[in-house]
Amino acid sequence: MTEQKKKPKNPALARRQRQGWVRIGVQIVFFLTAPSVYASAFSGLKAIFTAFGEGEPLAWSAFTTHLVLLVAFTILFGRYFCGWACAFGAVGDWIYRFSQWAQKKTKIKLPKLPEKAVLVLQWMKYVTLAAVLALCFLGYGGAVSQNSPWTVFSMLISGNFRLAAYGAAIVFLVTILMGMALQERYFCQFFCPLGAVFSLLPVLPFFNLKRDAASCPARCGACQKNCPVSLQLDRDSLRQGECIRCGRCSGICPRNNISTAFGLLKGDELWPDLLRGGVLLALMLLL
Ligand code: SF4
Ligand code: SF4
Incomplete structure (x- = not known):
């Protein structure tokens, strides 16, 4: 009997799979240890604009501390929090993954938004942010919280099911969860006001992802095709x-052309990603 030779594993594929599993693991750790940081930071933002509107000095709180810390962390490392640590973003990823798996199993393909529509809808989060800040400034911060899908989500994950007064927020949340099954990072891309704040922040160049497009094979484009937010790093x-900062582009690149300034790692951003996660987790636990 001839011994069947084992096919050598494609190193880029192995790296991508490893990175994908590690990211899920990190998301679970943050979900279990710091599930409401996004909501706290958002409350900090609302508190600042409410104080502005009332002409009162800002009362410093855990909410504002969370906001300032996440803003500083994002300026240093980019939107790592969104890609790896936000509980709502993680739930969106898990719903989307489950939906992809179910579509494959049932052979029922759900419609996807065309890229042009995605690019236009990405501007909607700035409209949401402006509306939320204006309402807080005008003294309607309470109404924002009452109707926010995040309020209901935070209540549910903390085991509080007294939701009778949150009808509109429940409808918003269910709509968002359905959107998450159709479009990857549906809420993050299109509606998240905190994501809008983070996306407006500058990022220190040392930690920015860069693509060395000159070394890319003709008509590859694997990084953009696999990017959850349809981004071309060298052009957009x-x-x-x-x-x-999901890292999928650097994971999938067959030529290791995408990396941060730690270019020495040749596209294997796993260790810097884990380091960022460790720093963020330490900060969250300290708080
Ligand atoms: S965009 Fe918003 S919901 Fe999405 S991961 Fe970032 S903070 Fe969380
Ligand atoms: S695939 Fe790359 S460019 Fe797209 S969001 Fe993830 S890290 Fe950013």
């Missing part, structure tokens, strides 16, 4: 803030 300079 105005949309760089959309990058949620």
Whole structure:
């Protein structure tokens, strides 16, 4: 009997799979240890604009501390929080993954938005942010919280099911969860006001992802095709803030052309990603 030779594993594929599993693991850790950081930071933002509107000095709180920390972390490392640590973003990823798996199993393909529509809808989050800040400034911060899908989500994950007064927020949340099954990072890309804040922040160049497009094979484009927010790192300079640091592009590149300034790692950003996760987790636990 001839011994069947084992096919050598494609190193880029192995790296991508490893990175995907590690990211899920990190998301679970953050989901279990710091599930409401996004909501706290958002409350900090609302508190600042409410204080402005009332002409009162800002009362410093855990909410504002969370906001300032996440803003500083994002300026340093990019939107790592969105890609790896936000509980709502993680739930969106898991719903989308489950939906992809179910579509494959049932052979029922759900419709996807064309890329042009995605690019236009990405501007909607700035409209949401402006509306939320204006309402807080005008003294309607309470109404924003009452109707926010995040309020209901936070209540559910903390085991509080007294939701009778949150009808509109429940409808919003269910609509968003359905959208998450259709479009990857549906809420993050199109509606998240906190994501809008993060995407407007500058990022220190040392930690920015860069693509060495000159060494790319002709007509490859694997990085953009696999990017959850349809970003071309070397071209979309105005949309760089959309990058949620998921790392999928650097993981999939067959030539290791995408990396941060740690170019020495040749596209294997796993260790810097874990380091960022460790720093963020330490900060969250300290708080
Ligand atoms: S965009 Fe918003 S919901 Fe999405 S991961 Fe970032 S903070 Fe969370
Ligand atoms: S695939 Fe790359 S460019 Fe797209 S969001 Fe993820 S890290 Fe950013």
